[in-house]
Amino acid sequence: MSPTTEDILLLAFGSFGILIAMTFVGEVLRAREEAGFDNPVLDTYMTRVQSWWGMVAFIGGALLLGKPGVMTLFAFASFAALREFLTLTAKAQADHLSLALAFFAVLPLQYVFVGLGWDGLYAIFIPVYAFLLLPIVSALRGNANRFLMRVAETQWALMIAVFCVSHVPALMNLNIDGYGDRSLLLVAFLVMVVQLGDLLEYFFGRRIGKTKIAPGLSPKTWEGVVCGVISAMLIGALLNWITPFGLFGAMAMAGAASLVGMFGNLVVAAIKRDRGVKDWSHLIPGQGGFVDQLDSVIFAAPIFYHLTKYFYT
Amino acid sequence: MGGAFPFPNPLPFAKVSSMKFLRQFAARIVGQSIRIFARAITAVRADWKGIEPVPKQRVYFANHTSNADMPMIWSVLPPAMRRTVRPVAAADYWLKNKLRAFVGPEVFNCVLVDRRPEVKDKPMDKIIAALDEGSSLIIFPEGNRNMTDDPLLPFKAGLYNMGVARPDVDLVPTWVANLTAIMPKGEIIPLPLICTVTFGEPIHVKEGESKDDFLKRASDALLALAPEDRT
Numbered sequence: 001m002s003p004t005t006e007d008i009l010l011l012a013f014g015s016f017g018i019l020i021a022m023t024f025v026g027e028v029l030r031a032r033e034e035a036g037f038d039n040p041v042l043d044t045y046m047t048r049v050q051s052w053w054g055m056v057a058f059i060g061g062a063l064l065l066g067k068p069g070v071m072t073l074f075a076f077a078s079f080a081a082l083r084e085f086l087t088l089t090a091k092a093q094a095d096h097l098s099l100a101l102a103f104f105a106v107l108p109l110q111y112v113f114v115g116l117g118w119d120g121l122y123a124i125f126i127p128v129y130a131f132l133l134l135p136i137v138s139a140l141r142g143n144a145n146r147f148l149m150r151v152a153e154t155q156w157a158l159m160i161a162v163f164c165v166s167h168v169p170a171l172m173n174l175n176i177d178g179y180g181d182r183s184l185l186l187v188a189f190l191v192m193v194v195q196l197g198d199l200l201e202y203f204f205g206r207r208i209g210k211t212k213i214a215p216g217l218s219p220k221t222w223e224g225v226v227c228g229v230i231s232a233m234l235i236g237a238l239l240n241w242i243t244p245f246g247l248f249g250a251m252a253m254a255g256a257a258s259l260v261g262m263f264g265n266l267v268v269a270a271i272k273r274d275r276g277v278k279d280w281s282h283l284i285p286g287q288g289g290f291v292d293q294l295d296s297v298i299f300a301a302p303i304f305y306h307l308t309k310y311f312y313t
Numbered sequence: 314m315g316g317a318f319p320f321p322n323p324l325p326f327a328k329v330s331s332m333k334f335l336r337q338f339a340a341r342i343v344g345q346s347i348r349i350f351a352r353a354i355t356a357v358r359a360d361w362k363g364i365e366p367v368p369k370q371r372v373y374f375a376n377h378t379s380n381a382d383m384p385m386i387w388s389v390l391p392p393a394m395r396r397t398v399r400p401v402a403a404a405d406y407w408l409k410n411k412l413r414a415f416v417g418p419e420v421f422n423c424v425l426v427d428r429r430p431e432v433k434d435k436p437m438d439k440i441i442a443a444l445d446e447g448s449s450l451i452i453f454p455e456g457n458r459n460m461t462d463d464p465l466l467p468f469k470a471g472l473y474n475m476g477v478a479r480p481d482v483d484l485v486p487t488w489v490a491n492l493t494a495i496m497p498k499g500e501i502i503p504l505p506l507i508c509t510v511t512f513g514e515p516i517h518v519k520e521g522e523s524k525d526d527f528l529k530r531a532s533d534a535l536l537a538l539a540p541e542d543r544t
């Protein structure tokens with residue numbers, strides 16, 4: 001067994017340990033409850049823990065399969081996220097072909113380029129080529145009604161659901177001196193610090209949160225965010241052995257990723273509020289859709305990728 | 314046409330029953346495939362706003378913009394409800410060729426009605442007969458597919474007649490959203506957008522309510538389920 005595989009297994013068992021503890025706490029709380037009494041907070045918590053079990057199993061399994069596994073998992077996540085996003089965006093029949101191209105050409109090509117490691121191309125494919133070419137396809141059908149809104153929202157969907165999400169597996173392409181095939185572990189590092197930071201931000205926000213960051217948008221508080229980012233930095237420090245960053249580097253990277261992720265969550269909340277929906281879809285029980293679950297990772301991924309590339313390669 | 318499925322059956326009895334078994338088996342497989350396909354492409358899901366997903370006799374009346382409407386509603390029903398539901402559909406469409414004649418009556422267990430006035434077999438008699446055998450129904454009260462920009466066409470009288478003839482049966486408004494964007498008329502490639510089927514609160518024909526008043530109320534109840542157009 002290679003050291004990378006051993007580390008992945010260690011991380012997976014660590015995560016399962018945390019989940020077992022969380023499931024146990026939930027079951028104890030449930031057992032303490034009087035019969036016939038409903039506790040919606042506890043129910044939500046338990047459904048979420050169940051979804052996390054699934055997520056850890058999926059991501060852990062994908063990491064063990066190596067690059068092809070991670071690529072496939074995130075390509076499917078992109079597909080689900082794009083489907084959720086484009087269901088809510090403005091569109092007309094004139095956009096049918098460009099939307100079909102977004103699903104069946106742009107998305108697969110982006111993942112092919114990431115898979116081949118053509119970093120010059122996957123960094124600009126959607127921001128340049130899709131950005132310029134898809135509106136041409138829409139314009140050819142000659143419907144100017146709400147045109148800018150339609151093409152802009154489609155581009156946003158592609159940037160978020162395909163470009164940003166694909167930067168998670170793109171981490172595996174980074175050539176870091178002395179790190180070798182271990183760049184796979186950066187995927188685990190990013191997902192773990194961002195998701196756990198979110199969870200602790202939520203927890204502290206509930207406990208000690210007072211000052212809302214954007215009232216009317218999200219219940220997020222400054223206290224919660226500060227505690228969440230500090231927690232993410234501590235988790236980053238604990239996980240620094242799987243990164244090439246060193247102790248303080250790992251803390252800084254974890255803090256940056258977590259901070260961007262939390263504010264990304266705010267942006268996504270604004271979009272949902274604008275479209276009058278609570279969740280992007282209902283694919284993940286207790287969590288809403290893929291975009292709901294991944295919003296912070298989605299925002300953090302490209303920035304984490306470029307910071308790593310700039311400072312460590 | 315319009316009557317029972319017109320297959321002359323020259324085969325001996327044993328063969329007939331094994332044929333029947335095979336056909337039923339094939340119908341189940343085709344049904345499951347349609348359901349899985351609908352879920353994979355459109356992630357179709359049910360929103361139980363006004364009713365619970367429990368097996369109770371109901372008439373689901375839905376908007377009709379695409380041929381995929383009925384399979385979508387059928388796909389989101391839980392198995393126990395799917396077994397007792399019968400879509401009311403046009404015989405001329407479902408008996409056009411052998412494949413449709415298999416899928417319509419045997420996979421979806423459609424109540425096929427013939428809309429031509431010269432046919433003796435009245436559609437409403439077959440519908441009432443299906444209700445009396447305990448089936449739930451899926452109907453499209455607009456009568457035809459809605460190809461206009463209006464959200465709904467005026468309802469035909471059928472829904473009112475059912476409500477008067479069998480007043481105990483719940484009439485459930487059922488809105489199928491997004492199918493026009495998934496597959497607009499004239500396009501070839503379906504978009505994998507999310508399709509939602511929303512079930513509203515059941516309505517009944519009130520004592521002394523006129524046909525037009527009831528149909529207006531039913532149409533409003535259905536329209537209220539449509540996601541608001543924010544653009």
